[in-house]
Amino acid sequence: MHIIPFRSVLKSSLVLMTLYVVYVSDAASAEDPATTLRGSVDEVLSIAYSGHGTETLPERVRPALAKCVAFDLVTRQAMGPGWRQFSASDQKRATDLFGELLVRTYSTRVVGTQRPKVAYGTPVTLAPDRCEIPTRVTFPSGNEPVAVVYRMTRLPAGWRIYDVLIEGVSFVANYRAQFEEIIQKGGAAAVIRTLEAKLAAPPASR
């Protein structure tokens, strides 16, 4: 009679202990997401506002973005369930192309010469291995401040960004909506064709 409750208590305390150990060892071995994010944002902004002009910006900023953004996760999410029908090589190609679009898109957003200021809010835990960090970006030019939320997940290599919400608009969900029809109509081939065409077009008409 008492065995069952006891067992469940034992079980849950084991789970708690395990969680605790995981938590403690993680705290010791990995940076917390807020620190990682700050470091990444600082690095990217210092490259973007180093005064070297915007033409070579994609080349310069690509390594820094690749370090802090999980391009593969971002791409996978943006494609939705259709992703599973992609062959391994199509997945690789789509990830490369979409990552490139992301890098170029970011580069076009860097305007002016004065570095914006980023204020960080308190991280919100979404799951044990995921969290979101709200930030507020203010511009020296006096433009309206912008609310940017970073969603981060813990991967073996550390915390990585898997989505960015600007004023409530999710980057991933926005592309997910755009790719939906393309995937339904033409699958991986259509996605790759679309991305290639997009990247090949001159910036003015892209």
Add this chain to the structure above:
Amino acid sequence: MKYSIFCIFAFVLCLSSCAVSGNRSAAKSDPVAPAAAAGNLAEVPVQKVNDPLERFNRTMFRFNDGLYTHVLRPVAHGYVLIVPRPARTGLSNFFDNLQFPVRFINSVLQGKITRSAQETWKFIFNSTAGIGGLFRVSDHLQGLADVPAEDFGLTLGVWGIAAGPYIVVPVLGPSDCRDLVGYAGDYAMSPLSWYAFGIIHHEFISNAVSIALSGTRYVNALPKAMEDYDQLKLAAVDPYIAMRDAYLSYRAAQMKK
């Protein structure tokens, strides 16, 4: 990444000065299911969109795109050449401050009393220390820096009125039925239209003044609106859907504030 996509529509809206808009009823859920482990992050549901007019909307979207390219962008370019950035920012702040009654009334209508008080203090500080609203001194004051702007579309949403179908309005861009009504409501609450409604009688104010002010306000908002629109288009693989999702998500987020 940084500022973004939605600024775009945020500003196409701004063409219309106040945001009209959004699908708060179909408010988007967290795109990533909370229980998903990192390996399952791929499952982002596509937002259900109420867009029965898609064919008409796409046509209108193309029409607007042409209008922006051939008419509004050249106007914006010319305006930027004539009016330097600090003056544009000052004007934008001035008109923003002038729209105080819209935000105040809507805060009250939504029962957000603290917010209406914040708006009032903002108006007082910016009108005095900010020299008639040219400078947003309130941005440097704690508690007044980040007050979400209310409008009548949001008020209707708070009252439980459904957003209705998404609709692309000629010239102004993305909206939905509720936000269109909201737009009309905000128009009536805006001091810029008070003369036309006979609310203001003053020897220095005439319809011409009222129209000139409104015109200045729209043209002044153009460069930013065009920049935002161009950025959205530049990043999108399907600009129509990118704009629709951005607009609806943006309004849904505003609604939650």
